[in-house]
Amino acid sequence: MHEEKIKRLASMKKSAESGGGQERIEAQHSKGKLTARERIALLLDEGSFVELDKYITHRSDDPTLPKFYGDGAVTGFGTINGRQVFIFSFDFTVLGGSLGEMTSKKIAKTMDHAIKVGCPIIGIIDSGGARIQEGVMSLDGYGEIFFHNTMASGVIPQITASIGPCAGGAVYSPAMTDFVVMVENVGQMFVTGPEVVKEVLSQEVSFEELGGARAHATKSGVAHFIANNEYDCFDKIKKLLSFIPHNNAEEPAIVETNDDPNRIDPKLINILPENPYQQYDMKEIIKSIVDNGDFFEVHELFAENIVVGFARMGGRSIGIIANQPMYLAGALDINSSNKAARFIRFCDAFNISIVTLVDTPGYLPGTDQEHNGIIRHGSKLLFAYCEATVPKVTCIIGKAYGGAYIAMGSKNLRADINYAWPNAEIAVLGPEAAITIIHRRELKNTPNAVDTKKKLAKEFRDKFANPYIAAEKGVIDVVIDPMETRPMIIQALNALANKKESRPWKKHGNINL
Numbered sequence: 001m002h003e004e005k006i007k008r009l010a011s012m013k014k015s016a017e018s019g020g021g022q023e024r025i026e027a028q029h030s031k032g033k034l035t036a037r038e039r040i041a042l043l044l045d046e047g048s049f050v051e052l053d054k055y056i057t058h059r060s061d062d063p064t065l066p067k068f069y070g071d072g073a074v075t076g077f078g079t080i081n082g083r084q085v086f087i088f089s090f091d092f093t094v095l096g097g098s099l100g101e102m103t104s105k106k107i108a109k110t111m112d113h114a115i116k117v118g119c120p121i122i123g124i125i126d127s128g129g130a131r132i133q134e135g136v137m138s139l140d141g142y143g144e145i146f147f148h149n150t151m152a153s154g155v156i157p158q159i160t161a162s163i164g165p166c167a168g169g170a171v172y173s174p175a176m177t178d179f180v181v182m183v184e185n186v187g188q189m190f191v192t193g194p195e196v197v198k199e200v201l202s203q204e205v206s207f208e209e210l211g212g213a214r215a216h217a218t219k220s221g222v223a224h225f226i227a228n229n230e231y232d233c234f235d236k237i238k239k240l241l242s243f244i245p246h247n248n249a250e251e252p253a254i255v256e257t258n259d260d261p262n263r264i265d266p267k268l269i270n271i272l273p274e275n276p277y278q279q280y281d282m283k284e285i286i287k288s289i290v291d292n293g294d295f296f297e298v299h300e301l302f303a304e305n306i307v308v309g310f311a312r313m314g315g316r317s318i319g320i321i322a323n324q325p326m327y328l329a330g331a332l333d334i335n336s337s338n339k340a341a342r343f344i345r346f347c348d349a350f351n352i353s354i355v356t357l358v359d360t361p362g363y364l365p366g367t368d369q370e371h372n373g374i375i376r377h378g379s380k381l382l383f384a385y386c387e388a389t390v391p392k393v394t395c396i397i398g399k400a401y402g403g404a405y406i407a408m409g410s411k412n413l414r415a416d417i418n419y420a421w422p423n424a425e426i427a428v429l430g431p432e433a434a435i436t437i438i439h440r441r442e443l444k445n446t447p448n449a450v451d452t453k454k455k456l457a458k459e460f461r462d463k464f465a466n467p468y469i470a471a472e473k474g475v476i477d478v479v480i481d482p483m484e485t486r487p488m489i490i491q492a493l494n495a496l497a498n499k500k501e502s503r504p505w506k507k508h509g510n511i512n513l
């Protein structure tokens, strides 16, 4: 009797684990894609996965809709490098990984567990979207997932791997998560597909051009990371998790490092070009100061005029925000403001200290920026810095002009420790712009305006464009030798480790979305 029951269990298990059947598994492999279960096995520690709701089936009253154990997704829990995570992985072999009522219920249940336990939730997307045959119940299922995404936001890290289609409103759950990794030539996300685009707008566009990994990593900013293949995708997720805590009540792990916290780098003294308008690569400075030069960049290909990402300094996880003079001279614009503001909010939600490196000539001018809302979007950056109560250390490397000085973690946005290099130029406007305004009349009446302008600009730079006025007023705490940047920031981070700061109670702020 018992034996029979065990046999039945084994047979049900086998049936569930074959998803939509051998033929569809082969079709999945022939597209160069792994199955939902193979993906989970690759991402989680060996043997750690426990599958939940393996025998769930749909309960649609459409008699033509075939039933498969487990329905459209595989869900459960396991560990990654020993750390607890919950996971769901859409099973494309079952009705194209489409989401019906019961698939949504099992995903929501998994998310509930993750929220209660306080550990990351990872979603692997390979899905045809709302299950057409289940009509409104599949739409409602998405509503349930969006609600759970919102409940989890800022409480546990939410990570999405996009390894297949993700169409229609289905894209909004990934968009509500903290990080999206898309696999090149496989992950595709769009609200309306190429056929609709052709029908409505008479535009010919391929799936890849419209919603492929590259499009979302470079243009829309939906993808934070682009992976070469599924293996690379899971490696990126593992690395990302290594910098962040389980939940908003925990601190990120301190990792022992063999990189001396007191290490100085004399190369930094001459890293800035003599000519302040010449380019240099901010990432060289970042790599010089962080532990073992290990910088894990987020949104690497999007809004490249600002650089954001994770690293460790003295073993502590930090989020870095830095202007990049190589692109748009490091000016702030709409996309860079959005990118940095969202990253700051993630770090603040998850107790990750913020290190800001500044070299920016200001906000990017022009009708394009103004009419597309630089005022609205730019304000998010200010809001995010002001709101953040984690330790904030800012170092002005080069230019810090106008609104961009304020926006990049300045003192009154409640940065804790503000450093500046001797090269720092802190002023309301850059020298050239400033003198055309304050010496307008004089320049108008000067026969040799070009030379006069040069002379006045030099005088302005000598007088105002340095860190010492700011240091006199206390908005720069210490002017530091560039080669000591690493030890000075680590000392500040250590000093601030037990920082406690709170904001007045509110239901939530009203950041200008």
Ligand code: HXC
Pocket (backbone or CB within 6 Å): 094, 095, 096, 097, 098, 127, 128, 129, 130, 131, 132, 133, 139, 142, 143, 165, 167, 168, 169, 170
């Ligand atoms: C039910 C679906 C399905 C869906 C795919 N399938 N999508 N079944 N509902 N949404 C089934 C197919 O019928 C097929 O079943 C199997 O999955 C594999 O699909 P194929 O088309 O053969 O695969 P492929 O050629 O790789 O194309 C994949 C695809 C395509 C690009 C995803 O299937 C597609 O365009 N699907 C529809 C996408 C879509 O419009 N979804 C609704 C979006 S609206 P068999 O039995 O033949 O193997 C939406 C609203 C959400 O999601 C709103 C939330 C707010």
